[in-house]
Amino acid sequence: MAEKNNNLDLYYKFLNQEITKIQLLSYVPQEVLHRSINAEINDETIQTILNKFDVLLGKEQVRGVIGGPPCQAFSTIGRAQNAHKKATDGRIYLYRYYIDFLERYSPDFFVFENVKGLLSFKDADGEPLLAKIIKEFNEAGYSLGYRIENTKNYGVPQSRERIIIFGVPLGHESLIESFFQLWNHFKNPKLVLKKH
Template sequence: MKHLNFIDLFSGAGGLSEGFIKAGFKPIAHVEIDKKACDTLETRLVYHKLISENKTEKYYDYISEKITREEFIKNFGDSALSDSVINIPIGEDNNRIIFEKIDKLACGKQIDIIVGGPPCQAYSLVGRSRDKNRMKNDPRNFLYKEYAKFLKKYQPKVFVFENVMGLITAENGSYFKNMQAYFKRIGYELDYTIQKSEHFGVLQRRRRIILIGWQKGLGFQYPKFDQLNEEFTISQILSDLEKLNPGDQKNVTNYIKPTTKYLEKFELRNGVSFVTQHIARPHNERDLKIYKIAINKWLKKSERLKYPDLPTELKTHKNEKSFVDRYKVVDINGLSHTMVAHIAKDGHHYIYPDTKQVRSISVREAARIQSFPDDFYFEGGRSAAFRQIGNAVPPLMAFSIAKSIKEQLC
């Protein structure tokens, strides 16, 4: 069976790519502006290369800190793989350079599918609420036109465009309507659905637009995705990890309990005997006091802490009307609320649900909420890892989408 090749645009850390690779697609190139995310992509690509060579122990040597990253890339990577991660901003000034690099990597091979979604800040409800111009002048509103240039150039059979719900309502819906008309003008039929990540096994309430386009006359139909019937809770991804205090850095640590049904079913522990990046950010005494109030309120009454409810001595400003719900505890008996990149700035919105561990969630806990397997390593340090995780498409969701598309293309 011939490989189906893909390009990942606006790749981030590679959540979409991880799902497509697992489904049997072969990446030709990833294009991403964030250098630390590019390092993560390269590390993961070397991992997939070592799987094919039956040498995964070399990857585990790296993530367990037995060898340096320099040694790992030098000894087990290769130049073609490194070149396939293109750390250049997509846009009119750079597209020609990116095209040249992709052409060299493809060596005449057909690009079967293009995946990716431009940065969502310009479409998001939060982004618009914080900008006095409602993001109207943000150039990211029109990155779909840059995305379309790759469709024109490579003529993939199918493309997948993932983005936030706010895209539908941005500028009273005109952006989304114009986007769809634009894709149709360049030769694609398309459709979209709003998908819930929990239907794919992801333990968070995350709503995303999945727009899929296909060449006219291909005989393709918008796929039906398998939906999960079982219900799992956040408790199943926390119980086997070591307890942490604020600021603890368990770069490499052992599991303290056997695997759970969820971790086994979705292969998040995937056979590795240790876990990495179980790292908690430090907190000041005021935040810890607030977290404890928030945890007790949630666990005892299932109520969220609102800023006006705080004791006077813990308040730092007089505005009690804007962003009053910035302190939020993860629901241990249900699903997490949506994981977003703001977790890189502070942990207030992702408080660990236990009064015996008063802190925000760790890097590894956040990665599990996004359905990344435990051997997925995020480069660049704690803040960079949180940002990459928050921006990612959950790999479990990506895998289901990829699998459904592959069934029609093969």
């Protein structure tokens, strides 16, 4: 097991492709790995994933859900390459599994992240997908707000604009603005990748 203060060095080695993912994971305690679910989410697997999550969760309550569906379908490059597949590209609607988690666990908040292209993406019916997402999250009992942020402003060594969506249960909308005000405090950190 690596010394606690060397764990970040291991991650940098992984980022710099000096060690493999398997090598990196060999340093992760087994109890952490056993509490992880690494599975594709789709119609066939969602119930099994939720059941496993229930077991892992035990009597604990989910306070928040953080994540987002794959971005390839929404990115402008992915959109151009897959325009002919739009009617059958299931990745477009993976956000609905996110809603399944919200409905099942009723967290206090969620953070949903994706590419900026989601703002202008139209589904197979030619309708703006973000409007549908907002409507479906509202129907699941959540209000949300969003804004565009560039990852370079938060210590990520890349310039990538991302949509950050923050949601809370209906009736708690004042927390949305508070979240984004707090978010501003994390801009421009002095974080840089170590060079080996």
